[in-house]
Amino acid sequence: MTAARNRIFLSGLWLIVTLELRQRVRGVSWYVLLGVFMLLVGVVTFLLWLATSAWLSGGGGVFSTIIFFVLLLGTLVSPALSGNAVNGDRDAGTLATTQVTLISTGQLVLGKFLAAWITALAFLAAALPFLIFAVVLGEVSLATIAVSVLVLAAELGVIAAVGVGLSGILTRPLFSIVLTYLVVAALSLGTLIAFALLGTATQQQATNVNYYVVSSTFDEKTGTQSDIVCSTAQTTTRNVPRFDYFWFFLAANPYVVVADAAPGSFNDAGYPTDLFGQIAVGVRSAQAPPELFTESNGCERAAQGSYRDTTFSDSEAYSGQAYDPGPTAQEIYDGAVPSWFIGLTMHLLLAAGALVWAWRRTRTPATHLPTGSRIA
Numbered sequence: 001m002t003a004a005r006n007r008i009f010l011s012g013l014w015l016i017v018t019l020e021l022r023q024r025v026r027g028v029s030w031y032v033l034l035g036v037f038m039l040l041v042g043v044v045t046f047l048l049w050l051a052t053s054a055w056l057s058g059g060g061g062v063f064s065t066i067i068f069f070v071l072l073l074g075t076l077v078s079p080a081l082s083g084n085a086v087n088g089d090r091d092a093g094t095l096a097t098t099q100v101t102l103i104s105t106g107q108l109v110l111g112k113f114l115a116a117w118i119t120a121l122a123f124l125a126a127a128l129p130f131l132i133f134a135v136v137l138g139e140v141s142l143a144t145i146a147v148s149v150l151v152l153a154a155e156l157g158v159i160a161a162v163g164v165g166l167s168g169i170l171t172r173p174l175f176s177i178v179l180t181y182l183v184v185a186a187l188s189l190g191t192l193i194a195f196a197l198l199g200t201a202t203q204q205q206a207t208n209v210n211y212y213v214v215s216s217t218f219d220e221k222t223g224t225q226s227d228i229v230c231s232t233a234q235t236t237t238r239n240v241p242r243f244d245y246f247w248f249f250l251a252a253n254p255y256v257v258v259a260d261a262a263p264g265s266f267n268d269a270g271y272p273t274d275l276f277g278q279i280a281v282g283v284r285s286a287q288a289p290p291e292l293f294t295e296s297n298g299c300e301r302a303a304q305g306s307y308r309d310t311t312f313s314d315s316e317a318y319s320g321q322a323y324d325p326g327p328t329a330q331e332i333y334d335g336a337v338p339s340w341f342i343g344l345t346m347h348l349l350l351a352a353g354a355l356v357w358a359w360r361r362t363r364t365p366a367t368h369l370p371t372g373s374r375i376a
Helices: 002-025 029-051 060-082 087-092 095-099 105-126 128-136 142-169 173-201 243-251 254-261 275-285 298-303 314-319 329-335 340-362
Strands: 203-211 213-219 224-230 234-241 293-297
Touching (some): 029 105, 029 128, 060 275, 087 095, 095 105, 142 173, 142 254, 142 340, 224 298, 243 275, 254 340
Antiparallel strands (some): 203 234
């Protein structure tokens, strides 16, 4: 009995999916849209190939940029295609006709979501020739290809689910489309703005104590100092922003999710070789709290004979202040906690919540309807 019910549910679900897809591809505009998309991706790929000398350095930078470009165009197109999936039928008077058939509310909502997701994935499929071109250039690992494409597909599904969900929650198609764009903007730009503003507004005082050599006797033969007279403690304070308190805002950004999920690729100097790594390093470095107390004792280094280094200026050598380059980008990346699974979990919960809410608002018989709702 359970197997038969599952077959019935899947058949009804597939019926809604096929009907939605046929309506989308029936006109010429859909093919024109795909053609324009491929043209844009092709132009961007060619310009990246020239600008980055990818034939010499590999296609890592080209591949990651194309992935982000597909995500950008997907976030621009998908809300318009999914934001009126349910209330558009209600506005046209065809939703009630479907609801009096054997199609359940769950089949209706999930079918429209899957159709919107497949439509969004069509843009990813259209970009495959250019992604393959970037892979052929080299320096792109199989793990990076698989993970980035899968996470990108999941993010496109989230956007489709939000659009379909809002179209079932709200009664006006235009309002649901606009609100879907606002949700996408909040995730893409709002998270960056919130992170920057909150981190800058939340500041803490950092203290630096410095000791430097006032005078000494330098022996040119041994390269050491004697009779060192040290300064008193020179204390300076400054306010530093606490971005580490709000790094989770960045984790909710879809571009950060894709970048942080992809395995990091670094050169021999520890510098990322693609856009994924650059974004991931920046996000993971935000997790580290700033040093609130630092101490620099140039007198001790001068007494140990380590004050003189030909790579520094005379003033730096005399004060004993050696330059510390700090950790490399790869060390920062390896020493921080990945955040992509946090953001992806947030997005999946948002998508599931929108679809469940849409199911509750669309199911029949309806006990309460918003004012002005059309039944048939």
